[in-house]
Amino acid sequence: MKERIxxxxxxxxxxxxxxxxxxxxxxxIPVIQLILFGYALTFDVKHIPTAFYDLDKTxxxxxxxxxxKASGYFEIKKYLENKKxxxxxxxxGRIRTVVVIPPGFEKKLEKGEKVKLQVLVDGSDPNIGxxxxxxxxxxxxxxxxxxxxxxxxxxxxxxxKGFPPYEDRRRAWYNEELKSVNYIIPGVIAVLLIYIxxxxxxxxxxxxxxxxxxxxxxxxxxxSYELMVGKIFPYFVIGVIDASLITLFGKLxxxxxxxxxxxxxxxxxxxxxxxxxxxxxxxxxxxxxxxVASTIAFLTAMLPGYLLSGFIFPVESMPKFxxxxxxxxxxxxxxxxxxxxxxxxxxxxTLWDQILVLFVFSFLIITLSTWQFIRRSSQ
Amino acid sequence: MSLEENFPIxxxxxxxxxxxxxxxxxxxxxxxxGEIFGFLGxxxxxxxxxxxxxxxxxxxxxxxxxxxxxxxxxxxxKIKERIGYMSQKFSLYEDLxxxxxLEFYGGIxxxxxxxxxxxxxxxxxxxxxxxxxxxxxANLSVGWKxxxxxxxxxLHQPELLFLDEPTSGVDPLSRRHFWDLLNEMAEExxxxxxxxxxxxxxxxxYRLAFIFEGRIIAxxxxxxxxxxxxxxxxxxxxxxxxxxxxxxxxFPQLEEVLIHGANIHIVGAKTDLVKNLIPALLKENKIxxxxxxxxxxxxxxxxxxxxxREAxxxxxxxxxxxxxxxN
Ligand SMILES: Nc1ncnc2c1ncn2[C@@H]1O[C@H](COP(=O)(O)OP(=O)(O)O)[C@@H](O)[C@H]1O
Ligand SMILES: [Mg+2]
Numbered sequence: 159m160k161e162r163i164x165x166x167x168x169x170x171x172x173x174x175x176x177x178x179x180x181x182x183x184x185x186x187i188p189v190i191q192l193i194l195f196g197y198a199l200t201f202d203v204k205h206i207p208t209a210f211y212d213l214d215k216t217x218x219x220x221x222x223x224x225x226x227k228a229s230g231y232f233e234i235k236k237y238l239e240n241k242k243x244x245x246x247x248x249x250x251g252r253i254r255t256v257v258v259i260p261p262g263f264e265k266k267l268e269k270g271e272k273v274k275l276q277v278l279v280d281g282s283d284p285n286i287g288x289x290x291x292x293x294x295x296x297x298x299x300x301x302x303x304x305x306x307x308x309x310x311x312x313x314x315x316x317x318x319k320g321f322p323p324y325e326d327r328r329r330a331w332y333n334e335e336l337k338s339v340n341y342i343i344p345g346v347i348a349v350l351l352i353y354i355x356x357x358x359x360x361x362x363x364x365x366x367x368x369x370x371x372x373x374x375x376x377x378x379x380x381x382s383y384e385l386m387v388g389k390i391f392p393y394f395v396i397g398v399i400d401a402s403l404i405t406l407f408g409k410l411x412x413x414x415x416x417x418x419x420x421x422x423x424x425x426x427x428x429x430x431x432x433x434x435x436x437x438x439x440x441x442x443x444x445x446x447x448x449x450v451a452s453t454i455a456f457l458t459a460m461l462p463g464y465l466l467s468g469f470i471f472p473v474e475s476m477p478k479f480x481x482x483x484x485x486x487x488x489x490x491x492x493x494x495x496x497x498x499x500x501x502x503x504x505x506x507x508t509l510w511d512q513i514l515v516l517f518v519f520s521f522l523i524i525t526l527s528t529w530q531f532i533r534r535s536s537q
Numbered sequence: 538m539s540l541e542e543n544f545p546i547x548x549x550x551x552x553x554x555x556x557x558x559x560x561x562x563x564x565x566x567x568x569x570x571g572e573i574f575g576f577l578g579x580x581x582x583x584x585x586x587x588x589x590x591x592x593x594x595x596x597x598x599x600x601x602x603x604x605x606x607x608x609x610x611x612x613x614x615k616i617k618e619r620i621g622y623m624s625q626k627f628s629l630y631e632d633l634x635x636x637x638x639l640e641f642y643g644g645i646x647x648x649x650x651x652x653x654x655x656x657x658x659x660x661x662x663x664x665x666x667x668x669x670x671x672x673x674x675a676n677l678s679v680g681w682k683x684x685x686x687x688x689x690x691x692l693h694q695p696e697l698l699f700l701d702e703p704t705s706g707v708d709p710l711s712r713r714h715f716w717d718l719l720n721e722m723a724e725e726x727x728x729x730x731x732x733x734x735x736x737x738x739x740x741x742x743y744r745l746a747f748i749f750e751g752r753i754i755a756x757x758x759x760x761x762x763x764x765x766x767x768x769x770x771x772x773x774x775x776x777x778x779x780x781x782x783x784x785x786x787x788f789p790q791l792e793e794v795l796i797h798g799a800n801i802h803i804v805g806a807k808t809d810l811v812k813n814l815i816p817a818l819l820k821e822n823k824i825x826x827x828x829x830x831x832x833x834x835x836x837x838x839x840x841x842x843x844x845x846r847e848a849x850x851x852x853x854x855x856x857x858x859x860x861x862x863x864n
Contacts, residue, residue: 165644169630169637176632374628377592378645379617 162380166388170362174392183358184396188350188404195346196339196412206290208255209236209247218264218305222275225301226257231293244278254280255290267305273298340415343408344496345469348489350404351427352434352463353455355397359438360451363389368447382532390435397431417503422513426495429516433488434459436523443527443534463489491515541606543570545697545728546591551600553586560586562751563600568730573723575742576732577840583751584732588699591730593617605697618646621695625702627686631675635666635685638674639692646693653692660688663718680711687718698722700731704738716741736837747840754843763834768792768805768842770834773815774827775801781824785815793841804834804842 174180208226212219226232235253238244247253258276266273275298277291366372375385405423408414416423437459445451464470466480467489473481484490491512498504498512506513541547546568553561561583568574576584589595591604593613602609604616629638639660643653661667664684669677677685683703690698700719704712716738719729723743731742739745740759747755747762755762775781782801786794791814792805803811811829819826834842 161647162645165641168644169633169641172633172637173630369628369631370624370626371628371630373624373626374622375645376594377617377620377622378642379614379647380645381614 159381159384163384163388163391166375166380166385167391170389170392173362174396180358183354184400185403188354188400189407191350192343192346192404192407193411196343196408204231205233206231206255207235207253208232208257208290209238209244209253210234211238211241211244211256211258213261214259214263216264218267219259222259222263222298222301225297226294229293229297231289232257248278248280251280255294257294267302270306270309273302339412340501341497343412343414344500345493347401347404347408348430348467348493348496349460349463349469351397351401351430351492352489353460354400355393355431355434356438356441356455356459357452358396359390359393359435360441360445360455361448362393363439363442364445364448364451367442383528386439386528386531390439393435393438394428394431397435398428401427401431414500416500418499419505422506422509423496423499426492426509426513426516429513429520430488430492432520433516433523436520436527439531440523440527443530462487466490468493488516488519491519541603544568545570545605546574546730547601547603548591549601551587551590551602552598553583553590553595554598559751561590561597564748564751564753566746566753568728569744570728571723571726572743573719573729573731573741575739575745576730576748577734577736577739577745577836578732578748579734582748584748585701587748588622588701588730588732592620592622592699618693619695619697621690621693621698623686623690623698623700623703625705627682629674629682629686629689632673634671634673635661635677636670638685638689642689643692648693656692656694660691663691664688679707680714683707683711683715684718687715691722696727698727698729698731700729702732702734704733704735712738736835736840739836747843749844755839759836762836762839766834766839766842768834769808770832770838771803771806771811771829772797772832773801773803773829774799775819776825776827780822781819784818784822784824788814788818790814793845795837795841797835797837802832802835802838804838805845 174184210223210226212223223234227234232255236247238247238256244256244258248256256278258278260274260276263273275294277294279290363372366375380388405416409416438455441451441454441458445454462483466476466484467473467487468484469489473484473490476484494512495509495516498509502508544567546566548564548566551561551564551566552559564587566574576587578584586595590597590609591602593604593609593616597609605619607613607615609616630641633641636657639657640653643656648656661670664681664687666681666685666688669681674682674685687700687703690700704715707715712735719731720741723729733739742759744756744758745762746753755765757765773781778796778799778801782794782796785791785801785803790806790810791803793803795802795804803815808831815829816826
């Protein structure tokens with residue numbers, strides 16, 4: 159039994175080594191995509207020309223303006239004196255953002271009430287608008303948390319448990335440089351790990367159908383499960399190598415932090431890989447040609463993985479139906495895990511439920527596709 | 538010796554249906570140890586389906602079959618270990634070398650590691666591939682690929698070989714060489730079950746069966762089968778053979794008209810009709826007739842006449858409630 163599985167694994171690695179295209183798919187594509195996505199999706203906007211309309215005019219309101227200046231994202235071009243000017247400067251196109259500090263800003267802050275800044279943007283560039291309001295919210299949040307902390311420390315309340323500001327403070331620190339790349343890269347890793355294992359497994363099996371070599375293996379004493387293990391194992395190894403490679407690359411090239419446990423990350427990555435390998439196996443039982451296999455893999459694994467997982471669009475903002483479907487997409491759970499481990503450094507205590515779902519999914523997918531594979535190959 | 542040892546393949550009313558379509562219909566086979574048994578039939582007649590059932594990878598719908606003494610329904614795994622299989626497509630990995638292919642098939646058949654080198658040596662010798670172990674399989678010509686595929690099927694020294702159209706697409710010289718190999722193996726006591734749609738190859742078989750639309754329509758040695766032929770076969774030598782064929786083929790009274798090498802064969806027609814009609818027809822069309830003679834039927838003639846009769850019977854049964862008019 160071992161010899162038979164070993165013979166298949168050995169042969170599979172020979173195919174991989176001999177075909178330069180596979181190597182390119184395994185190493186080239188992930189690195190290129192990581193770089194492309196890394197830059198395309200993390201276009202951090204700096205020095206946004208900004209005007210302030212300060213209706214509070216207090217030390218705290220001036221302090222927050224300084225925070226904006228210090229962040230490097232905003233360049234303060236003008237202080238406005240009346241409401242009419244807002245429209246004028248935005249229309250002129252020279253100023254992209256107007257931040258309005260409401261009256262009573264300082265008082266509310268001191269009382270610990272929730273304050274809001276009004277951020278008006280030039281709608282002609284939605285990107286800048288999105289970034290500007292995102293940064294503004296974050297800067298305000300960090301500032302108000304600092305104030306709360308100072309207040310607490312002054313009053314010796316630091317050790318009071320369950321006092322909300324601590325939680326808030328942590329949240330603002332997940333991504334304290336406000337770099338979207340930190341948020342994007344773990345997501346890119348997650349989606350890169352969908353296509354490659356799925357497509358490679360599926361085409362590796364379908365290719366044997368096309369060349370009728372599968373028929374010969376089925377006539378031989380090789381059992382279905384041996385064939386399956388022998389075919390999947392090499393691509394599991396490749397998946398692990400790929401995952402390590404792009405994680406390392408993300409860390410070294412983009413400087414993305416990894417704050418949590420590498421062990422938990424590795425284990426959940428393996429579960430996630432099994433989900434995708436299982437999908438590939440399933441696709442191989444349906445498709446009769448490599449072309450069809452790639453198409454099915456793209457539609458059933460890649461597309462939902464990109465669109466319905468929360469990678470690009472947050473799940474909460476999807477239509478109700480899409481939200482329901484997203485529960486079936488393994489990437490959804492893996493994204494929570496990988497972002498949690500990368501950015502928040504959280505552990506099993508927070509992530510166990512997501513990891514459990516990944517476990518159940520990988521188990522179900524592998525079982526189902528094994529069953530289907532055995533059923534099909536004994537016909 | 539037990540029955541199973543003398544008869545590696547025994548089937549009784551073996552049948553395979555795909556939904557309502559019957560691909561293999563009540564086949565009885567008794568195949569003797571050490572013979573080359575040919576299974577002949579046109580495409581789609583059920584040859585591969587029969588082989589798949591005998592190899593234990595396709596469950597029959599009904600009937601019995603035992604292979605090397607094992608029941609195909611219950612002991613498929615045992616059968617797989619002891620048979621060799623080779624298909625039309627040769628099942629080789631083109632991106633691997635000759636040696637890597639052998640290594641793989643040795644592995645999946647669990648050839649013991651202390652024997653594998655010796656077996657590979659034997660196969661390379663047989664296939665005439667010595668010194669080319671490191672060559673990429675894709676670069677071999679079809680004839681070599683065919684012998685390598687046969688070698689892969691022989692690595693684990695099976696006593697029974699299933700060859701499903703092993704010679705299709707192979708040049709005549711390599712086919713000849715291949716049949717010589719099969720003959721040698723049969724002489725060593727291996728049993729060979731081989732399907733083909735090349736009629737000339739049938740002559741090399743010890744015994745053969747004609748299969749048509751899932752049923753066996755003739756079975757025996759080539760000589761026996763030829764003797765069953767009641768109808769006469771005429772050979773016509775003439776000019777413009779293609780035109781002559783076109784003309785003669787328009788006359789249903791001539792039954793089967795075939796091109797056979799450089800001649801035309803007329804199978805199943807009445808003697809005086811042939812003797813009178815054909816010279817007149819050819820003369821009228823200014824085709825020079827060289828010779829008409831009655832000959833020994835070839836296997837192809839037999840097969841065609843059988844299929845013709847089958848087809849006629851079928852038509853009579855299905856479409857004509859009364860006797861057809863005499864020709
Ligand atoms: N899995 C299948 N499902 C349905 N029909 C099949 C299947 N396999 C073969 N057939 C049909 O059975 C008939 C016999 O096929 P096959 O045994 O492959 O013929 P041969 O090998 O003599 O060319 C053909 O008509 C073919 O279409
Ligand atoms: Mg066939």
